[in-house]
Amino acid sequence: MSQQPETTPATLESFSYDDDIVRKFVFVTMLWGVVGMLVGVIIAVQLTMPSANLGEFLSFGRLRPLHTNAVIFAFAGNAIFAAVYYSSQRLLKARMFSDLLSRIHFWGWQLIIVAAAVSLPLGFTQGKEYAELEWPIDIAVVLIWVVFAVNFFGTIAVRRERHLYVALWFYIATVVAIAVLYIFNNLAMPADWHRSYSIYAGSQDAFMQWWYGHNAVAFFLTTPFLGIMYYFLPKAAGRPVFSYRLSIVHFWSLVFIYIWAGPHHLHYTSLPDWASTLGMLFSLMLWMPSWGGMINGLLTLRGAWRRVAEDPILKFFVVAITFYGMTTFEGPLLSVKSVNALSHYTDWTIAHVHAGTLGWVGFMIFGMVYWLAPRLFQAPIAKPSWVNLHFWIATVGIILYIIPIYAAGLTQGLMWRTFNSDGVLQYDFLSTVTKLTPLYWIRSIGGTLYLTAALIGCSNLLMTWLRRPRVYDVPVYQAARLSKSWRPHPSPPSSLPPNSVLPVGFALDRFARLRWHRGFEGLPLIFIVWVAIAIVVASLFEIVPMFTIRSDIPRISTVEPLTPLECIGRDIYVSEGCVNCHSQMIRPLVAETERYGEYSKPGESVFDHPFLWGSRRIGPDLAREGVRNPSALWHLRHFNNPVDTSPGSIMPRFAHLVDQPIDWSQATQAVQTLHAIGVPYSPETIANAQDLAHAQAIKVFDQLITENGKPDGLEDVKDTKVLAVIAYLQRLGTDLNKPIALSPAAPTVNAPGTAAPTGGSQ
Amino acid sequence: MPDSNTHHNVDPLDLNLLPHGADGIQEYDNPMPFWWSAIFWASFGYALLYAMYFMMGVGPSVQADYQADMGIFYEEQFAKLGDLQPTPETVRGLMVDPKMMQAATGLFASNCAVCHAKDGGGGTGPNLCDGSYINVKSIGDIYTVISGGVVPRGMPAWEKRFPVPQRVLLAAYVAHFRGTTPAVPKAPQGESIAPWNP
Numbered sequence: 001m002s003q004q005p006e007t008t009p010a011t012l013e014s015f016s017y018d019d020d021i022v023r024k025f026v027f028v029t030m031l032w033g034v035v036g037m038l039v040g041v042i043i044a045v046q047l048t049m050p051s052a053n054l055g056e057f058l059s060f061g062r063l064r065p066l067h068t069n070a071v072i073f074a075f076a077g078n079a080i081f082a083a084v085y086y087s088s089q090r091l092l093k094a095r096m097f098s099d100l101l102s103r104i105h106f107w108g109w110q111l112i113i114v115a116a117a118v119s120l121p122l123g124f125t126q127g128k129e130y131a132e133l134e135w136p137i138d139i140a141v142v143l144i145w146v147v148f149a150v151n152f153f154g155t156i157a158v159r160r161e162r163h164l165y166v167a168l169w170f171y172i173a174t175v176v177a178i179a180v181l182y183i184f185n186n187l188a189m190p191a192d193w194h195r196s197y198s199i200y201a202g203s204q205d206a207f208m209q210w211w212y213g214h215n216a217v218a219f220f221l222t223t224p225f226l227g228i229m230y231y232f233l234p235k236a237a238g239r240p241v242f243s244y245r246l247s248i249v250h251f252w253s254l255v256f257i258y259i260w261a262g263p264h265h266l267h268y269t270s271l272p273d274w275a276s277t278l279g280m281l282f283s284l285m286l287w288m289p290s291w292g293g294m295i296n297g298l299l300t301l302r303g304a305w306r307r308v309a310e311d312p313i314l315k316f317f318v319v320a321i322t323f324y325g326m327t328t329f330e331g332p333l334l335s336v337k338s339v340n341a342l343s344h345y346t347d348w349t350i351a352h353v354h355a356g357t358l359g360w361v362g363f364m365i366f367g368m369v370y371w372l373a374p375r376l377f378q379a380p381i382a383k384p385s386w387v388n389l390h391f392w393i394a395t396v397g398i399i400l401y402i403i404p405i406y407a408a409g410l411t412q413g414l415m416w417r418t419f420n421s422d423g424v425l426q427y428d429f430l431s432t433v434t435k436l437t438p439l440y441w442i443r444s445i446g447g448t449l450y451l452t453a454a455l456i457g458c459s460n461l462l463m464t465w466l467r468r469p470r471v472y473d474v475p476v477y478q479a480a481r482l483s484k485s486w487r488p489h490p491s492p493p494s495s496l497p498p499n500s501v502l503p504v505g506f507a508l509d510r511f512a513r514l515r516w517h518r519g520f521e522g523l524p525l526i527f528i529v530w531v532a533i534a535i536v537v538a539s540l541f542e543i544v545p546m547f548t549i550r551s552d553i554p555r556i557s558t559v560e561p562l563t564p565l566e567c568i569g570r571d572i573y574v575s576e577g578c579v580n581c582h583s584q585m586i587r588p589l590v591a592e593t594e595r596y597g598e599y600s601k602p603g604e605s606v607f608d609h610p611f612l613w614g615s616r617r618i619g620p621d622l623a624r625e626g627v628r629n630p631s632a633l634w635h636l637r638h639f640n641n642p643v644d645t646s647p648g649s650i651m652p653r654f655a656h657l658v659d660q661p662i663d664w665s666q667a668t669q670a671v672q673t674l675h676a677i678g679v680p681y682s683p684e685t686i687a688n689a690q691d692l693a694h695a696q697a698i699k700v701f702d703q704l705i706t707e708n709g710k711p712d713g714l715e716d717v718k719d720t721k722v723l724a725v726i727a728y729l730q731r732l733g734t735d736l737n738k739p740i741a742l743s744p745a746a747p748t749v750n751a752p753g754t755a756a757p758t759g760g761s762q
Numbered sequence: 763m764p765d766s767n768t769h770h771n772v773d774p775l776d777l778n779l780l781p782h783g784a785d786g787i788q789e790y791d792n793p794m795p796f797w798w799s800a801i802f803w804a805s806f807g808y809a810l811l812y813a814m815y816f817m818m819g820v821g822p823s824v825q826a827d828y829q830a831d832m833g834i835f836y837e838e839q840f841a842k843l844g845d846l847q848p849t850p851e852t853v854r855g856l857m858v859d860p861k862m863m864q865a866a867t868g869l870f871a872s873n874c875a876v877c878h879a880k881d882g883g884g885g886t887g888p889n890l891c892d893g894s895y896i897n898v899k900s901i902g903d904i905y906t907v908i909s910g911g912v913v914p915r916g917m918p919a920w921e922k923r924f925p926v927p928q929r930v931l932l933a934a935y936v937a938h939f940r941g942t943t944p945a946v947p948k949a950p951q952g953e954s955i956a957p958w959n960p
Contacts (some may be wrong), residue, residue, distance in 0.1 A: 090785040165784035231787070240788035242778055249794065259803070273823050277816055281809035283824075288802035295798065337824075422865035423839040428872040518782075588828035590835050595872060597923050599828070627923070631916025633884035634877055645876060645885055707916050709951070737922055 012478045013160065015088045019472070023376050025082035026369055026739030028110060029075060030458050033365070035117075036070030037451040039063055044444040046652070047618065048437055050642070053652035057121040060652055061577025065132040066120040071357065072130060072220060074113045079365040080224040081105070084152065084171050086372060087231040091168055092478045093161045097154025101147050108144035112137060124194040124573035127610050128209045130216050131185050135196045138186045145182070149175050156524045162486065163521040167246040170227035170527055173255050175536050177219035185212030189609075191673035195571065202605030203270050203553055204698065206613055207263065207546050211539065214262035221356065223254070225364050226293045228319065232368050233300055236313050242299035248517050250292025255531060257286045259538035264335035266585035267344060269613060270602035272552040273609040275542060276337070285486030290328030312387040316367030319395060323359025327352065342417070345583055345617040347436070348409030351402045358398045358450055366390065366457060373464050378472055382463035386456055394453035400446030404439035411435060425594055429620040434648045488519025492495045556603035559735040561679045562728070564667035565693040565700075569728025571670060572721055574612070575655065583614030584623040584732065597624040604736060607679050619651055632700055633707035635726045636717065640704040657722040667693040697723045701728075720749050737743035776795040836925065848909075850902040854958065856934030866935035869928060874936075877916070882936070883944025886916065890939040890953045896952035919948040 046052045053059040089096060096102050115137050119125075125132040133141065151176055164172075185208050188196035198205050234241050241247065263271055263279025298321055301308060308314040325404040330352050334343050343349060370387050374380055381387060396568040415435065418426040494509040501509075510516065519526060546552075557621045562570060573579070577739070586592055600623050605611055614621075629635070637644045640658055642651040675681045685692065700723045705711045717723065765931055778790045794802075815821045822830070842865075846852055856862045871880050877887030888896060894914075897907050909930050911919030921930060 087785075093785075161784060163784070165787065166789075184916065229783075235788045240779060240790050242790055243792040243794065244789040245791055246794050246798075247789070249802075268824060274817055274822075277813065280815055285805045285809055287805060288798055292794075292798065295795065299792075419867055420865070422842055424865060424868040425872050428868070428875065431871075493900055519831065588825055590828070590831045593828075593832070594835075628873070628918055629876065629916075630911075630918050631877060631886055631912050633916060637886060653782075703914060703916075705916060 012480050014476050014478050015095050015160075016474045016476050018085070018099055018102060019376055019474075020095050021080050021096065021099075021106060021382075022372070024085045024106050025078050025085060025169055026372060026376060026461075028106075029078040029082055029365065029369065030454070030461060032070055032074030032078060032113060034451065034454055035364075036067060036075045037447070037454055039067040039070060041444060041447045041451055043067055044440065044447050046064075047650055048444060050652055056123075056656040059576070059654075061580050062121050062123055062125075064580045065125060065129075065577060066117060068130055069116050069120065069132060070113070072216065073116070076225075076357075076361050077220060079368065080146070080174070080228075081109070081366060082222070082372070083224070083228045083231070086376075087167055087227075088152065088155055088171065091161065091165045091231070092155055092159035094155050097151050097158060101151040105144060105148045105360070106149060107735075108140065108147065112140050115140070119194070122194075123639075125575060125577065125578075126186070126188060126196060126198065127574035127579055127612065128185070128198065128205075128483040129210060129213055129615060131182075131209065133276045134194050135186070135188055135190050136193060138182075140225065142179070142183060145175075145179055148333050149179065150748065153524075153528070159170070159483060162482055163224065163518065164524055165230070165521075165525065166241070166244075166251065167227040167230040167529075169247075169521075169527070170223045170230065172524075173251075173531050173535075174219050174224045174227070176532050177215060177223070177255075177259075178526065178540070180532075180535060181212045181215050181219065185209060189361060189673050189677045191669045195669075198610035200606045200609070200611075201678070202611050203272070203602045204546060205267065205444050205609065205611040206266055206271060206605075207275060209543070209600060209611070210262040211259070211266040211542070212262075213611075214265060215259060217356070218254075218258040218261075222258075222290075223363050225324075225361055226254075228368055229293065229297050229317070229363050230716075232364075232371055233297055233317050233321075236311070236367070236371050237301055237304045239300050239302070239304045239309065242296050242302070245514055246292050246296050246313070246464065248514050249298070250289045252534070253289035254286070254293075255288055256534045256538055257282050259535055260542060261286055261335065263542070264340065265615065266339050266588060266613075267335075267340040269585050270553075270600055270605060272546075272549070273545060278542060280335045280337055280340075283332045286377065286753070287329065287332040291471050293326060294321055294325035294328070302639060308346075312391045313367050313370050314371070315388075315391050316363045319391075320363035322365065323355055323363065323398075327356040327360060328759070330355070341587070341589055342413045344480045344587075345615070346416075347405045347616075348413065348414040351405035351409055354405065355398070355402050358401060362394070362450070365533075366394070366454075369457070369461065373461055377465050377468045379464055379467035379469070381458050381460065382467060386460045390453045390457045390460070393456070394450050397446045397449030397451075397453060400449060401443050402446075404446070405444040408436045408443075416595070417589075419591070425591065429595070430646055430648055433618070433650060437650075486522065490523050491516035491519065512723075514610075533750075553602040553606060555606065556601060556736065559604055559605045561608065561674070561681060562731060563594045563692060563696055564671055564689040564722050565696040566728045566731050567670035567674070568662060568666050568693060569724035570612075571666060572657065572725050573728060576609075576657075578610045578622075579614050581614075581618035581651070583617050583621045585613035586621055586623045592621075594623045597627055597738060601736065606732075607674070607701040609674060609677060609679070614754075622729065622732055626730045626732040626734040627737075630730050631707060632703045632726050632730070635729055636704060636722060639722050639725070654722075657725060658717055658720055660721045661719050662693070662697065662721055662724055664690045664693060693724075696727055700727050839925075840927065841893075843927040844845070845930060846930040848902075848905045848926060848930050848933070850855065850900070852930055853901055853934045853937055856931060857938040857958075862931065863935060863938055866931045869924075869932060870935050874887055874932070879944060879946070881944040882939035882942065883946050884948030887912075889944070889946065889948040890936055891942050891944050892950045892956045893940055893957075894950035894952050898952075899955060901958045904936050906927060908932055908936070 026194055042052065043063050085096060085102065119134060119137065120132060124134045126134060152171065187199045189199055190196045200208050216750055230247070260282035263275040264283045266274050267280070295439065298318070301314070302320065333339055334348070334352060337753055368644055370381065403489045412432050412435070415427045415432040420426045489511055492515055494506040496506060496509050586596045586599045593599050634645055636658070637648065639654040641653050641655070642649040643721050668686070671689045675686060697719060701718055704714055704717065708714060778792050780789050780791050846856070877885055878890055879885050882890035884890065897912055898904055907917065907922040909919065911917045913919060940958065
């Protein structure tokens with residue numbers, strides 16, 4: 001089909017490619033990569049040595065989001081843009097649609113990264129994983145993404161190659177899906193220029209977050225990198241792609257199935273059972289679509305394995321694809337509910353993620369950058385042997401990272417659920433943390449090796465860049481314009497014998513032969529629309545019931561909104577990044593309710609904007625902290641220096657909470673904003689928010705004096721932030737079993753569906 | 763490979779090379795490996811059956827599973843601890859039973875040690891070893907304090923968390939600290955009271 005001339009040679013057009021923009025993106029990929037990895041090493045060390053938490057701005061809770069955002073959006077993000085700008089121009093035989101848009105895209109994205117790097121340590125966060133950036137930055141992200149989309153789709157519109165190659169399909173899925181996911185998960189009501197509350201609450205917010213969170217993995221760390229694989233691997237190996245048919249099947253199944261899988265992050269939580277079940281099943285169905293990519297990658301190397309032994313670029317690609325295969329097998333495994341009961345909240349997830357990011361994403365990027373460098377800088381790689389060195393050090397680094405962290409995850413998960421022969425939990429929480437310290441040290445060494453290897457790569461690339469010619473050669477290419485009258489060929493008729501099957505059989509046979517897809521690849525607009533339909537329809541299948549079935553989230557009459565002071569406390573909890581280490585979601589599992597108390601109910605988080613269920617228990621769950629530990633004095637001592645109350649604790653000190661005064665105006669701001677998104681505060685509460693907050697702060701302060709027996713040493717604590725956080729923690733989990741306020745004489749009534757533990761003798 | 767014996771000198775894959783290419787990249791049109799297609803479709807089948815079983819009310823919900831597990835758990839614990847009654851006699855009997863005190867160690871370490879220290883020496887909460895007590899006048903009061911707490915002073919009420927036998931066991935464990943020597947004793951609080959044994 002493609003051999004058929006579409007125009008006469010007389011209409012050939014001349015054009016050149018914009019490689020300057022690719023060089024820019026490659027440069028920042030490596031720069032931010034090193035920064036993101038360095039922050040990763042710092043937070044890894046902080047978990048072994050709490051003294052490495054250097055004050056308010058550089059403590060684990062604030063640096064962890066900086067690490068994840070930097071490596072995802074800055075390192076992987078810029079690499080994606082470099083790849084898209086390099087390969088799309090060539091696959092489409094067209095210069096990027098607009099050089100100006102390319103520059104706006106580049107500089108806008110770098111400004112966003114700088115804004116993130118400044119705002120996250122300052123504690124400006126929405127409190128949702130990988131969606132921490134506050135609303136002004138979110139708006140900038142969306143605008144820049146639109147610039148990118150216009151530039152990319154514009155280039156497709158002015159292309160001189162009729163058919164879209166498979167790499168471009170994956171880029172299209174990325175551009176469309178990320179826009180949809182990012183916008184709808186980040187919808188929030190601003191309370192201030194640097195503070196906002198998610199418009200969704202509790203279970204619904206949790207659902208939206210992991211619909212987004214899981215698909216950030218899908219459409220930011222998977223589809224664009226499959227696109228990179230489909231372009232750079234056959235280029236580097238000089239071999240044709242293994243199976244075009246497999247590309248089609250695994251692309252469409254991946255795009256349609258991935259969207260559903262998010263709820264597997266929320267097994268055994270207050271998410272409704274049906275959503276959790278769908279999340280698990282679609283994750284299982286995702287196994288082969290993912291492996292389709294792995295097979296197409298590895299089998300493309302058939303006949304080229306000898307070159308893999310010699311060419312470090314191919315080594316990077318082979319290890320990357322192998323890690324992709326491992327991770328996409330492990331993903332479905334972890335989504336099985338009973339496996340997840342063990343793995344959830346542990347380092348197993350961290351190991352899984354890093355196998356994917358260090359192995360798959362990182363190694364694809366390094367392989368791509370080494371392949372691009374001589375072509376972009378028009379000079380041979382300065383130190384070819386260093387590429388090999390980079391590969392080996394980084395590989396050892398990954399192994400030293402993931403093996404101890406897998407071990408840590410299993411160790412802690414098993415310790416949490418161990419009962420002694422008397423039916424009592426064997427290990428207190430802290431002993432399950434201190435047990436991991438040696439493993440955390442090995443992990444830090446692994447991460448440092450990976451970072452060191454990246455630095456070797458950076459110096460090599462820098463030296464290569466120094467060897468660039470004074471003026472880059474910009475080759476001019478010629479190709480014909482596409483004819484406007486082109487129509488796809490009808491797909492060939494079914495080859496089944498005439499009259500052998502019903503007409504529908506012939507239609508199915510034609511469909512299954514997939515020849516029709518070739519015509520489809522020549523019609524980008526229709527292609528893009530179908531990708532958007534697949535993503536949106538699949539999303540709506542879960543989102544619509546999630547927001548309409550009211551019986552999934554039974555209201556509990558005793559659960560009331562937080563008081564104004566508790567709202568301030570919660571704001572501080574979010575801003576300090578407590579959610580990075582503490583979950584607030586007790587699962588209905590015996591070992592869990594024995595440790596933390598009654599399991600969490602959907603009705604308990606209906607006023608939670610955003611939800612704070614967490615995903616990792618580096619510290620213990622806090623869902624029932626108000627029931628378990630109402631001592632104000634304990635919390636004060638613990639914030640001031642955690643090892644005072646909990647020897648061996650790895651929690652950072654939060655001494656600044658004891659120094660900084662409460663900003664009382666925040667109370668009004670919080671209740672007003674929350675009221676605007678549906679939290680039922682009375683007009684009196686809103687009008688008197690500051691007085692109410694002040695009165696409660698005095699109550700907490702008085703409790704401190706009562707507990708301490710004397711006011712000595714507590715004078716400085718008056719009116720400081722720590723009182724708000726203590727008030728919030730004292731409230732956590734207490735509403736469920738509190739007496740109904742209407743009739744003071746009534747006995748304690750349990751909320752529907754709750755059962756207080758009853759022993760044999762009760 | 764289905765076509766592995768057709769041409770000996772030619773890579774059988776080359777027969778499937780498609781005529782088109784993009785930026786010099788070519789593609790084969792090899793069929794999907796059989797095992798790939800088999801697992802692909804099998805996973806759909808499995809998902810359908812699983813969904814029917816669990817989403818149409820046949821299989822137990824997560825909550826029902828939990829209630830069943832909890833029933834078994836309490837039954838086993840009851841069999842071990844027995845029907846412990848919150849009486850001073852029971853507490854006195856338990857506190858001199860080393861096996862029972864061993865059983866209580868984990869319970870105390872997980873829930874009480876944050877404030878009272880693992881060895882009872884106290885921290886945010888009072889020292890349990892020194893014979894002085896704030897809210898306890900006799901051995902029977904320990905159970906009452908554990909159950910109802912002293913919430914204004916930071917002591918939680920445990921009656922919603924643990925069934926009676928576990929609280930009785932904890933009371934005995936607290937009582938058994940008296941007279942022991944903790945690593946870092948907190949200064950006595952409250953009043954010194956008469957020894958436990960009559």
